[in-house]
Structure formats: C-alpha cells, structure tokens
Amino acid sequence: MATSGKVIKCRAAVAWAVGKPLSVEEVEVAPPKAREVRIKMVATGICHTDEHVLKGCLPNVEFPVIPGHEGAGIVESIGEGVSSVKPGDKVIPLCVPQCGECSFCLNPESNFCQKSHICEPQNLLPDKTSRFTCKGKQIHHFLWVSTFAEYTVIPEYAVAKIDTAAPLDKVCLLGCGFSTGYGAAINTAKVKPGSTCAIFGLGGVGLSVVMGCKAAGASRIIAVDINKDKFAKAKELGATDCISPRDFNKPIQDVLIEMTGQGVDYSFEAIGLAETMIAALASCNMSTGIFVMIGVLNAGTEISIDPMLLLTGRTWKGTALGGWKMRDSIPKLVSSYLEKKFNSDLLITHTLPFAKVNEGFELLRAGKSIRSILLF
Ligand code: APR
Ligand code: ZN
Ligand code: ZN
Numbered sequence: 599m600a601t602s603g604k605v606i607k608c609r610a611a612v613a614w615a616v617g618k619p620l621s622v623e624e625v626e627v628a629p630p631k632a633r634e635v636r637i638k639m640v641a642t643g644i645c646h647t648d649e650h651v652l653k654g655c656l657p658n659v660e661f662p663v664i665p666g667h668e669g670a671g672i673v674e675s676i677g678e679g680v681s682s683v684k685p686g687d688k689v690i691p692l693c694v695p696q697c698g699e700c701s702f703c704l705n706p707e708s709n710f711c712q713k714s715h716i717c718e719p720q721n722l723l724p725d726k727t728s729r730f731t732c733k734g735k736q737i738h739h740f741l742w743v744s745t746f747a748e749y750t751v752i753p754e755y756a757v758a759k760i761d762t763a764a765p766l767d768k769v770c771l772l773g774c775g776f777s778t779g780y781g782a783a784i785n786t787a788k789v790k791p792g793s794t795c796a797i798f799g800l801g802g803v804g805l806s807v808v809m810g811c812k813a814a815g816a817s818r819i820i821a822v823d824i825n826k827d828k829f830a831k832a833k834e835l836g837a838t839d840c841i842s843p844r845d846f847n848k849p850i851q852d853v854l855i856e857m858t859g860q861g862v863d864y865s866f867e868a869i870g871l872a873e874t875m876i877a878a879l880a881s882c883n884m885s886t887g888i889f890v891m892i893g894v895l896n897a898g899t900e901i902s903i904d905p906m907l908l909l910t911g912r913t914w915k916g917t918a919l920g921g922w923k924m925r926d927s928i929p930k931l932v933s934s935y936l937e938k939k940f941n942s943d944l945l946i947t948h949t950l951p952f953a954k955v956n957e958g959f960e961l962l963r964a965g966k967s968i969r970s971i972l973l974f
Contacts, residue, residue, distance in 0.1 A: 629677070683757060800828035
C-alpha cells in the first residue's frame with residue numbers, strides 16, 4: 599500500500615489522565631517494526647474494562663494511553679519476519695496474545711500466555727517503545743492492541759487472521775465480550791447438559807454467558823441483575839428465570855438456593871464487585887458447585903470470605919478471555935459465527951461513528967446499551 603513504511607497521521611481517542619473523558623486527537627502512527635503488524639481498524643466495541651482504564655482501576659496501565667481492546671480491521675502493512683498475515687487480510691487484535699513458546703502457551707490446559715498484561719505490562723510494544731505520538735508526546739499502547747485508533751501497531755502473535763467473509767462491524771465483539779462470556783460457560787465451567795446455572799450481571803459479558811450455558815444444554819438459566827431493562831434480552835438469549843436482588847428482603851443466594859433445592863451447579867459473576875462475587879459463590883451447590891469469576895475488580899480490591907463456603911467442596915475459578923487460546927480459537931469462533939452457531943449480533947444495541955466515543959461510554963454508564971460499536 600502507498601502508506602507502507604511511512605508514518606500515518608490519523609484519529610485516535612487518547613486518555614490523557616485518570617478520570618478525564620477521552621479526547622479524539624490527531625496522532626502519528628509509526629510503521630511496524632520486525633514481527634509487528636499495522637492494522638487499519640474498521641470497528642471497535644466499548645467494553646466495561648475500557649471504563650476501568652479511564653477510572654484508573656486496571657492494574658499496570660500507563661497514561662497517556664489509547665485504550666480499546668475489542669476490535670476488527672484490515673492489515674495495512676507488516677514488519678520484517680511477519681508470516682501469518684499480509685496486507686489486505688481481515689484480522690482481530692488479541693488482548694490476550696498467544697506467543698506459542700511460553701509454558702502456558704505450550705500447556706493445552708492454559709490460555710493465559712505469559713506475554714499477557716498481568717504477567718508483563720503491555721503499555722509498550724515488546725521492544726519497549728511506542729508507535730504512537732500526539733502533540734510531540736509518546737502515547738502508551740493498551741494491552742498491545744489500542745483499538746481506539748484508526749491505525750494501530752500490534753505484535754504478530756497478538757493478531758488473528760479471520761475469514762474474508764466476516765462482517766468486521768459485527769465480529770469485533772469476538773475480540774473480548776462475547777468470547778469471554780461464552781467461553782466462561784463452555785471452557786471454564788464446562789457446563790453440562792441438564793444442569794442449572796446462575797449469571798450475575800447482564801451486560802455484554804453476562805449475556806454471552808447466558809448464550810454459552812444455553813449452547814451447553816443447561817436446563818435452567820437464572821439471570822440476576824438490578825436493572826430489569828436487561829431481562830427481555832436475557833430471556834431472548836436463553837434465560838429461563840430473571841430476578842432482581844432488590845425484589846427480595848433476603849440475600850439473593852438464599853433465593854437461588856430455594857429456587858433450585860441445593861443451589862445451582864454453576865454460577866458466574868460478570869459485574870466486578872466483591873459482594874456479588876461472594877453471593878454468586880454462595881449460590882452454587884455447597885458440595886459440587888463451580889463459581890466462575892469474570893468481572894474485573896478495581897485494582898487493589900481484596901475479598902474476604904467465610905472459608906466454610908469452600909471447605910464443603912465448592913470450586914472458585916477465574917477465567918481470562920473465556921479460556922480460549924485466542925490465536926487458535928478466534929478464527930474458529932468467527933467461522934462458527936458465519937455458520938450461525940450463535941448470534942452475537944443480538945448484543946449490539948448501538949452503532950456510532952468513532953467521533954462519538956464518549957457518548958458510547960455514557961450509554962454504558964447509564965445502563966442503556968449492551969454493546970456500542972464505533973465505526974471508523
Ligand atoms: N447486582 C446485580 N447486577 C448488577 C449490580 C449488582 N449489585 N451492579 C451492577 N449490575 C449489573 C448492571 O446493571 C449491568 O447490567 O451488571 C451489569 C454489568 O454490565 P456492563 O456494565 O455492561 O459490563 P460488561 O461489559 O458486561 O462487563 C462486565 O466483566 O470483563 C468484565 O471488566 C468487565 O467487570 C466487567 C464485567
Ligand atoms: Zn473487554
Ligand atoms: Zn505464550
């Protein structure tokens with residue numbers, strides 16, 4: 599392409615400091631270095647984790663930063679040594695990379711590559727420099743992907759090539775929200791046919807858990823949220839019961855245990871609060887129940903629980919991106935989407951031009967959107 603090897607000037611949403619709204623700026627994006635890929639973003643979703651970034655609640659993030667981690671685009675140019683993609687390919691950036699070499703990548707049971715953000719901050723590319731500048735200042739990358747930019751540069755092992763038939767304004771959701779929730783049910787909990795499930799939090803992530811539980815053949819799927827506006831969509835996606843903790847004068851775990859006899863087989867928390875995690879843990883069967891935490895807690899939060907909750911046999915599990923080894927799995931999930939094995943489009947409530955990024959965050963904060971997609 600004509601831009602190959604050159605610095606590109608384009609728009610990006612920069613978070614200059616904690617607590618400030620994003621500001622859409624002109625930035626310079628340097629060409630990709632060895633084993634890096636420069637991508638022209640087509641669409642990006644607004645995920646709750648980006649809101650954590652703006653509030654300064656996600657560990658290890660450095661400002662100023664270009665956030666965004668759920669997107670899809672087209673390869674513009676490649677650095678030396680890149681072999682898995684070429685200019686023109688459709689791709690999804692991976693916020694959990696797959697280097698293919700670390701002990702976690704080599705372990706079939708793990709998807710959490712040791713090059714992931716919690717192991718080693720991804721605010722700069724692997725050579726410890728940034729490809730972004732704005733007004734003469736270096737801007738940090740976010741999870742190596744920074745999808746809130748018209749052009750972004752990403753290490754090759756954090757990019758997955760997908761089917762050319764994929765609609766990028768729809769499959770961008772597979773980069774985080776959908777895959778996280780759906781995989782938490784299928785891969786992390788390993789929900790069995792005929793089982794009972796409870797999902798706390800019905801945002802994009804929680805509703806994807808509902809879809810995963812349904813796909814796995816759960817017979818009862820109980821959706822829990824304080825915002826009843828979310829119930830209609832939850833039912834459409836497979837929830838059999840929808841309840842609000844505010845409608846009861848006893849703890850929600852007691853309600854769920856009464857509804858199911860001994861508690862649910864699998865419970866999930868997709869909110870990010872200590873109190874709802876404890877309630878979700880206590881809602882599952884005291885002997886064989888599995889609780890999966892998905893919600894991201896504010897950095898530094900600690901949780902204390904009655905150890906008896908676990909001593910009787912319950913399991914507390916975490917999940918990162920739904921347990922998928924992303925570089926292997928995302929292309930397959932895109933194929934499943936094209937074969938209509940699931941309908942993640944139902945999570946998209948708003949589509950906005952990129953310039954309205956702050957409006958997208960307002961919709962999320964007000965509980966009015968499930969997923970807003972920004973188009974470049
Ligand atoms: N009890 C029940 N539901 C609650 C409560 C509560 N105390 N507080 C909030 N909720 C509901 C909200 O009404 C909303 O429907 O939780 C839902 C959260 O949804 P979103 O804000 O859309 O978040 P989402 O993008 O789905 O992410 C959820 O997963 O990946 C993480 O960082 C992400 O922690 C976040 C979580
Ligand atoms: Zn996300
Ligand atoms: Zn790895």
